[in-house]
Amino acid sequence: MPFSTLVALSCLFSLGIAQTITGQYDCLPAGGFTLCQDLWNQSAGVGAQQTTLLDSSTETVSWSTNWTWANSPDNVKSYANAKSLLSNGIQLQNISSAPTSWHWSYETQSSDIRADVSYDIWFGTESSGDPASSASSYEVMIWLAGLGGAQPVGTQITTGTFIAGLTWNLWKATNTNWEVFFFASAIGDINSFDVDLNDFFKYLVEEQCVAPTQYVQGIQAGTEAFVGAGNLVTTAYSVSILPT
Template identity: 75%
Template sequence: MHFSTLVALSCLLSLGATAQTIAGQYDCLPAGGFTLCQNLWGELAGVGSQQSTLMSSTEQTVQWATNYTWANGPNNVKSYANVESIASKGVQLQNIASAPTSWAWNYTTQSAGIRADVSYDIWFGTASSGSPATSASSYEIMIWLSGLGGITPVGSQITTGTVVANHTWNLWKGPNANWEVLSFVSAAGDLNSFDVDLKDFFTYLISEQGVAPTQYVQSIQAGTEAFVGTANLVTTSYSVSIVPT
C-alpha cells in the first residue's frame, strides 16, 4: 500500500472516529460552542426518518449534516434539525454592536418534489433567557436562505424586494401561539454561502417593524425545516457570535 493511500485512509478513519450521529426525535449533542439537535417535532404529521451527524466543531465553528426521508402531510413541517449557539444570547438588541455570522451549506442529494427550507431561527423575548417556542418568546425571526417546493412561512407577505444586509428579501409576518413570526425569504434563490452581520436585520426590525430595542436575543439557531422528500444537507462551515457594545 502506498504512503499516500495510508494517509488518506488514516484521515477517513479519523473522521469516522470523531463523527457522531443522532437519530432520536429530540436527541441533542454538545458541539463545541454549539448544540446540535434533531428536533423532529412534527414527525407524527407524516412518515419517515431523519438523522443528524456532527462532523467537527470548535468554540467558533461547526460542521454537520442531516439526512432525511419524509412522506405524507406535504404542508406540515416534520423537523427542524439545527445547531444552536451556546454563547450568542442574553443581550438586548440595543446593546449589540455586531452579530457576525457565516454559513456555507449545500444539498449533496435531494429528491424531486422536495419541500424544505434552510433557515436561521432567532428568538427574542422580554427576559434575558428563555427556551424557544414557549411562553418566554415574543418574536420568532426566520431568515430563509432556501425555500423549495413552493412552501411559504407563517402569515402573509408584507414586503417585496426589501434589501437588508446587502441581500434582497420578501418579508412575511404572522402570529404563532403567543409570539409573532417575521420571516425574511431570499428573493434571489438559494444563498449557499452566506456571510453577513445579523445586526442589520435587528436594526431593520426595530426601525421598520416596531420591534422594541429592549428585546433580548434568547436563541440563535440554524438548520432546516423538512416537509417532504429525501435529502442530505451538509453544512461545511457555520459560525455566529454577538459582540456587545
C-alpha cells in the same frame, strides 16, 4: 510512539467527531453549539431522519442531515439545527454586530422535495428565557432557501426589501405566544451567507416596531423538512454577538 498507535489514535479521534443521532429529540454537544434532530412534528408524516456531527470547535461547526418524509406536504416535520451556546442574553440595543457565516448545500434531493434552509432566532423580555416558550415575544426566521415551492406561513408584508446587501420578501404571522417574522430570499438559494445579523435586528426595531429592549434568547441554523428526501451538508457555520 509507534506508527500503529498514532493511526489508532487518529481513527478514535475521527470516530469521536463523526457522531450520528437518530432519535426524535436527540442532541449532541458540538463545541460552542448544540446539534439537535428536533423531529417536533414527526407525527404529521411518515419517514426517518439522522443528523451527523462532522466537526466542531468553539467558533464553528459542520454537520449533515439526511431525511425522507412523506404525507402532509405543507407541514414541517423537523428542524435539524445547530444552536449557538454563546449568542444570547443580550438586548438588541446593546449589540454592535452579530457576524455569521454559513456555507451549505443540499448534496442530494428528490424531485418532490419541499424544505427550507433557515435561521431561527428568538427574542424575549427576559435574558434567560427559553426560546419557543411563553418567555418568547418574537421568532425571526431567515430563509436562505425554499426548495420545492416551500414558503412561509402568514402574510407577505413587503417585497424586495434590501437588508445586509441582499433582497428579501418579508412575511409575518402570529403564534399563540409570539409574533413571527420570515425574511425569505428573493434571489434564490443563498449557499454562502456571510453577513451581520444585526442588520436584520436593526430593521425590525426601526421598521417593524420591535422594542430595542428585547433580548436575543437563541440563534439556531438548520433545515426544516416538509416532504421528499434530501441530504443537507453544512461545511462551516459560525455566529457570534458583539456588544457595544
